[in-house]
Amino acid sequence: MHLTDEEQRILDGASGEPQRIALSVLRKLGEAYGADRMAEITSAHVVGSSYQIAGEAGIEIYSQLVSQGARVKVLTTSDPGSIDFARWREFRTPTAYAERQIRIAELLDQMGVIPTWTCTPYTTFNVPRFGEDLGWSESSAVVFANSVIGARTNRLAAYVDVCAALTGRVPRFGLHLPECRRGEVLFELDPDLAESFEDHFFPALGYLVGQVTGDRIPVIAGVKHATFDQLKAFGAASAASGSVALYHMVGITPEARTLEEAFDGCEPAERLHVGKREIAQTIAQMSTGQGGAIDVVGVGCPHASIDQMRRYAALLEGKRVHTGVQLWICTNTVVEEMARRMGYAKVIEQSGAKLMVGTCHNDCPLGAWGFRRLATDSGKFAYYTPTTVGTECVFAGTEACIEAAITGRVEQR
Ligand code: F3S
Numbered sequence: 377m378h379l380t381d382e383e384q385r386i387l388d389g390a391s392g393e394p395q396r397i398a399l400s401v402l403r404k405l406g407e408a409y410g411a412d413r414m415a416e417i418t419s420a421h422v423v424g425s426s427y428q429i430a431g432e433a434g435i436e437i438y439s440q441l442v443s444q445g446a447r448v449k450v451l452t453t454s455d456p457g458s459i460d461f462a463r464w465r466e467f468r469t470p471t472a473y474a475e476r477q478i479r480i481a482e483l484l485d486q487m488g489v490i491p492t493w494t495c496t497p498y499t500t501f502n503v504p505r506f507g508e509d510l511g512w513s514e515s516s517a518v519v520f521a522n523s524v525i526g527a528r529t530n531r532l533a534a535y536v537d538v539c540a541a542l543t544g545r546v547p548r549f550g551l552h553l554p555e556c557r558r559g560e561v562l563f564e565l566d567p568d569l570a571e572s573f574e575d576h577f578f579p580a581l582g583y584l585v586g587q588v589t590g591d592r593i594p595v596i597a598g599v600k601h602a603t604f605d606q607l608k609a610f611g612a613a614s615a616a617s618g619s620v621a622l623y624h625m626v627g628i629t630p631e632a633r634t635l636e637e638a639f640d641g642c643e644p645a646e647r648l649h650v651g652k653r654e655i656a657q658t659i660a661q662m663s664t665g666q667g668g669a670i671d672v673v674g675v676g677c678p679h680a681s682i683d684q685m686r687r688y689a690a691l692l693e694g695k696r697v698h699t700g701v702q703l704w705i706c707t708n709t710v711v712e713e714m715a716r717r718m719g720y721a722k723v724i725e726q727s728g729a730k731l732m733v734g735t736c737h738n739d740c741p742l743g744a745w746g747f748r749r750l751a752t753d754s755g756k757f758a759y760y761t762p763t764t765v766g767t768e769c770v771f772a773g774t775e776a777c778i779e780a781a782i783t784g785r786v787e788q789r
Pocket of ligand 1: 677678737
């Protein structure tokens, strides 16, 4: 693997021990994957910000790095933590656990990581441009950056992302190479399919695509229109049920202006037809529980945008969340602040719903609540919460989830 003079100097220790260790990890990774050289990145996004992911080992590693003077070399943002920093007592987080998360936050601050605590850094703080190389982790953010923006990053593991942040480098293989970004599996949709499933559609389609595709690159043909939030929901679901890191949506995403461009002139390895039956079957699979009484509702996965907050407020105006039900809306501090200024947060909180800021159901210890059945509009929550929260899960559209929080019951479609 070719190294520049500067990279060689870093490996010789000229830039300090943290950079030397970080670059040697990246070099080993690059050699394992046959990289020809390093790529310079414009930003990093790290998941080891969460105590649930980093654990005590993370605190030990970050403490050592800080004591050796480690500072990030490129713009670096943090994924959600394992607590809502302002409200962790309200969410019944054990004090000792919260203190460990706060310790991680202090250490990341000292390394120069921007404390964004969000899985949607691409909306505000860390906005990549088309063609830029990145060193990101967080599956939902990686798939958005690659697919919707056209930036280039592999799905980095925790700590490899920190190595990228400390050096401003990643080994150049996989999705950094144009020839590894061409589509492999074609999904052809029936016309008007989206209209039949309203707000179920994009997370359910993403879930289906992820299940079939695994870690290959899907191309979706037949979507006429998709909003920013729908693309976000689609990608997060596909990255959870499979390990999709890049998708092409013909006529919607930037590397797929045409079907030919999406496949780079090659033939698809596999073709699938998606109609009402396939989407309905997927929606049924996404629920591990039946319709009926629920005790917790989770929306805002990935973190809610201000437009989603507007919608939640409109659906909750003048209503009350049912006694015994928790409706938690996950978002980040910037969206929370805008929602306060615009009056949405007041309407949401007057209904009895809670904003869960800088974290999510999936990242927090929720054992103290004893939840049994969760309703969600997120394909990613539907995939993970049966394990992480330990509840049954019922997948429903956004409107149906808010309705379920008000009535205490969810209807399965
Ligand atoms: Fe974000 Fe948590 Fe969902 S990190 S993508 S809200 S599982």
